Amino acid sequence: MTIPEIEKWHADALGEAAVSALGKSGFDAAYFSSREEAVRHALGFVKAGDRVGFGGSMTVVELGLKERAIAAGAVALDHGDPALSPEEKAATRLAQQTCDLFISGSNAVTLDGALVNVDGSGNRVSALTFGPKKAVVLAGVNKIVADEEAGYRRIREYAAPMNNKRLGIPNPCVAKGVCCDCAGPIRICKVYSTLKRMPAGADITVIIIGESLGF
Ligand code: SF4
Numbered sequence: 081m082t083i084p085e086i087e088k089w090h091a092d093a094l095g096e097a098a099v100s101a102l103g104k105s106g107f108d109a110a111y112f113s114s115r116e117e118a119v120r121h122a123l124g125f126v127k128a129g130d131r132v133g134f135g136g137s138m139t140v141v142e143l144g145l146k147e148r149a150i151a152a153g154a155v156a157l158d159h160g161d162p163a164l165s166p167e168e169k170a171a172t173r174l175a176q177q178t179c180d181l182f183i184s185g186s187n188a189v190t191l192d193g194a195l196v197n198v199d200g201s202g203n204r205v206s207a208l209t210f211g212p213k214k215a216v217v218l219a220g221v222n223k224i225v226a227d228e229e230a231g232y233r234r235i236r237e238y239a240a241p242m243n244n245k246r247l248g249i250p251n252p253c254v255a256k257g258v259c260c261d262c263a264g265p266i267r268i269c270k271v272y273s274t275l276k277r278m279p280a281g282a283d284i285t286v287i288i289i290g291e292s293l294g295f
Contacts, residue, residue: 091290105193106278113290128153133176135204137185139294182212188231196231205273220293242295
């Protein structure tokens, strides 16, 4: 086998294992080896006129899902839109909590079927947990880890420093490249969430993609 063939085998094996575990945790879950198939599946949940919230995910940005949802007739609720004032951003975060469809990434997906995330304000994990009629989570196979502990380690050692760098926030992890458990007011890691099972009353579809996407 060639190296790309072995890499594809590994992504497929890992992705299918994660989907199987997520299913046992009560989530609707599906694996697609390519981003095109994954985007098609995600767009199947978008209806014209829907208010679709976006959780600030780099994976979702890379997949161009906001633009494609708008093209499908949805109304986008994106607090990351640079054209919004601080008041409009706050109102958008609030509106996401009761939207028709919430589309998000996840900092980590575990092989025992959990979603692990760290937020600054908690709007993303809040909307994932309770409120929207439907949520769709998209994650590349690079997000798959063994368990909750490995998920939080992934966030400390990679995802959170990368997000600090992306946002231009001068926390100490930007200098070190790893979490230093900072204590200042600009710390972005404030809300720690593990969805170990589908929350009661929620409707979450997790789409795992056989590619490396986001942080
Ligand atoms: S806790 Fe502080 S140092 Fe650690 S990753 Fe978050 S912002 Fe960076």
